[in-house]
Amino acid sequence: MARDILITGGGTGIGRALTRHFTEAGDRVVVTGRRQDPLTAVARETGARAVVCDHTDPAALTALLAELPATLDVLVNNAGGNTDFTEADADAGTGPGPDLRGTAAELASRARAFRANLDANLLTAVLTTLAVGERLTPGGAVVQIGSIAADQGAGSYGAAKAALTSWNLDLATELGARDITANVVSPGYTRETEFFRDRLTDTRREQLVSATATGRAGTPEDIAATVAFLTSPGARHITGQVLHVNGGAHRTR
Numbered sequence: 461m462a463r464d465i466l467i468t469g470g471g472t473g474i475g476r477a478l479t480r481h482f483t484e485a486g487d488r489v490v491v492t493g494r495r496q497d498p499l500t501a502v503a504r505e506t507g508a509r510a511v512v513c514d515h516t517d518p519a520a521l522t523a524l525l526a527e528l529p530a531t532l533d534v535l536v537n538n539a540g541g542n543t544d545f546t547e548a549d550a551d552a553g554t555g556p557g558p559d560l561r562g563t564a565a566e567l568a569s570r571a572r573a574f575r576a577n578l579d580a581n582l583l584t585a586v587l588t589t590l591a592v593g594e595r596l597t598p599g600g601a602v603v604q605i606g607s608i609a610a611d612q613g614a615g616s617y618g619a620a621k622a623a624l625t626s627w628n629l630d631l632a633t634e635l636g637a638r639d640i641t642a643n644v645v646s647p648g649y650t651r652e653t654e655f656f657r658d659r660l661t662d663t664r665r666e667q668l669v670s671a672t673a674t675g676r677a678g679t680p681e682d683i684a685a686t687v688a689f690l691t692s693p694g695a696r697h698i699t700g701q702v703l704h705v706n707g708g709a710h711r712t713r
């Protein structure tokens with residue numbers, strides 16, 4: 461039976477692959493993002509309904525509710541990214557260092573950069589889940605897109621993704637009572653996305669691939685297939701978990 465699915469940040473990369481995957485399976489998908497052009501392209505490609513929405517903005521989320529169906533079977537909180545790659549104040553760093561001159565301006569700049577990653581990766585998911593929470597139906601699923609950075613460290617970006625995973629633990633308890641699962645899919649380096657902007661050098665790319673056991677980068681389709689499994693009937697007893705999709709670049713017992 462066709463399900464109603466909301467995919468945040470789906471104009472590019474992993475979200476676009478998620479939109480393709482679910483629409484090809486016959487589901488009805490609403491896909492969001494801040495930029496109209498990539499959304500228009502993905503809507504044309506997949507038949508999904510595209511709605512412009514900044515998921516850090518409570519007013520935009522309230523407006524989004526009017527565009528969504530009365531019930532939702534699946535929510536994928538995919539919107540995010542490392543804002544250090546885009547913000548003027550980039551790189552909040554890991555703490556005071558020799559370059560930290562102790563000025564209020566320097567601290568304010570670092571605070572802005574740190575908050576940007578928390579907003580982009582934690583607040584987007586928290587606010588969206590709160591906004592649509594009552595519409596999620598029994599038998600449904602919430603999937604957060606985390607990151608290998610939560611386990612390997614990457615300044616404020618890694619901290620934000622780790623916080624997302626921690627928050628998901630409480631969400632799993634809360635939604636479990638309504639027969640809704642909540643899990644995190646945690647990608648490693650995934651190609652064919654806009655994630656790295658123009659910051660990924662060939663040397664760094666080779667390092668990331670050589671850290672895997674599979675000898676290759678992840679693809680958006682690798683992530684989409686894992687998210688799809690977590691929303692399937694076979695995954696109804698899996699909740700409050702992190703599924704790592706990184707070719708073995710981060711390994712667990």
Ligand SMILES: NC(=O)c1ccc[n+]([C@@H]2O[C@H](COP(=O)([O-])OP(=O)(O)OC[C@H]3O[C@@H](n4cnc5c(N)ncnc54)[C@H](OP(=O)(O)O)[C@@H]3O)[C@@H](O)[C@H]2O)c1
Binds near residue numbers: 474514605650656
């Ligand atoms: N690629 C990787 O190697 C990798 C690895 C680990 C985790 N991840 C995670 O995977 C997820 C998807 O990223 P991606 O790799 O597919 O990169 P991407 O191509 O940059 O996709 C991120 C999408 O999120 C949207 N977005 C960002 N902030 C938003 C906001 N406030 N409101 C609405 N939409 C927003 C962006 O569109 P607009 O700019 O138009 O809003 C963009 O389409 C992210 O959470 C990222 O942290 C990626």
